[in-house]
Amino acid sequence: MKFTFSDRVEVPKDVLVRFVAGETVLLNLDTEFYYGLDDIGTRMWQVVTAAASIEQAYEELLSEFDVEPDLLRQHLSKLVNRLADLGLLRVHDSNVEVDPAI
DSSP: OOOOTTOEEEOOTTEEEEEETTEEEEEETTTTEEEEEOHHHHHHHHHHHHSSSHHHHHHHHHHHSOOOHHHHHHHHHHHHHHHHHTTSOEEEOTTSOOOOOO
8 A cells, every 4th residue: 555654544443443461453344354463563553543644653653662763664654554455444645534543
């Protein structure tokens, strides 16, 4: 999926999200596909789904984690791409209004 860091994400209404002991399970109720995130993936999910843009999420995560900026950008891009490809996130232009994060 092609996106820019000025875009924003939303959780589709057909995706169920459960937080369990610092980890997250995502379930697409339509496709019955599920995906698990470890504690770092969970934090990235929380921040990117609450942020006004992917760039804003990146900046917040950069302040939280001791990581090289380019490496974080790559990992965040990979996570957003993977989850969008699986129908567990939707990416929109930042000017498009989306439902609040879960």
